[in-house]
Amino acid sequence: MDRLTDEAAIRRMFKALSEAWAREGASAVDAFYTPDSDYVTFDGSWLRGREANRRVHEELFAGVLAGTRLVSEIESVRFLSPNAAVVVSTGALLWPWQKTAPASRRSRQMTVVVRGDDGRWQVAAFQNTRVRPLPPSDSLSMRLFAAVLRVRLAFWRRRHPAALAA
Structure with missing residues (x-):
């Protein structure tokens, strides 16, 4: 595969993840992560593995994340190898009544994606940091x-x- 095709597949994966977030919540989102994935939240919590990620997000979707939508814009995709890339994006969560997110809730994410043996791209590592310029x-x-x-x-x-x- 060529880089343009791979980048398009990665962008589709991000879009599908956002759609799954809004439609089904944690049960659908965890399929986008590798079993041994790392997820560092904006508050610095470290979720080790898909199962920990799912457990924490199930609790959040039952409470404060209920009905939210995930919006993001990919800023760059940089390939580390034919089967791994670093994706930098900016995004936020929107509640059902919101069309845009307040600047105070914008986050920048760094995501490492890997291509599995089945050819699908998945998240191996995710870092989420609130945008707070000095x-x-x-x-x-x-x-x-x-x-x-x-x-x-x-x-x-x-x-x-x-x-x-x-």
């Missing part, structure tokens, strides 16, 4: 933050002079 370095908040850090570092250096010699 203020500009010349903003008042960043200048104050830097000043506090410089003062704290100066005190620390006085108390730990041996650390500087190393």
Whole structure:
């Protein structure tokens, strides 16, 4: 297969995953993950394996994720080998009454997908991080933050002079 065909298949897999999320929830979504997949959530929790992923998401779909839709935009697909790629995307969850997600709920995802022996692409690893850009370095908040850090570092250096010699 060529890269364009593979990238199109990966994009279809992401679309199908989003549709399964909205239609069926955790029971359908776990089929898109390898049995030994890793899933790091936006709060830093680490779900090890498809079964752990399914269990956690079943609880969430029974509560706060009920009726949600998953929206995402693939920003890049970079192939590591003919059977593995890194996908970077930006997305969010929408509740049934929402057409777009607030900026505060946008996340950037890094996904490692692998092609199985059956030719299907699946998620081997997923990292989800909230988009929280830092203020500009010349903003008042960043200048104050830097000043506090410089003062704290100066005190620390006085108390730990041996650390500087190393």
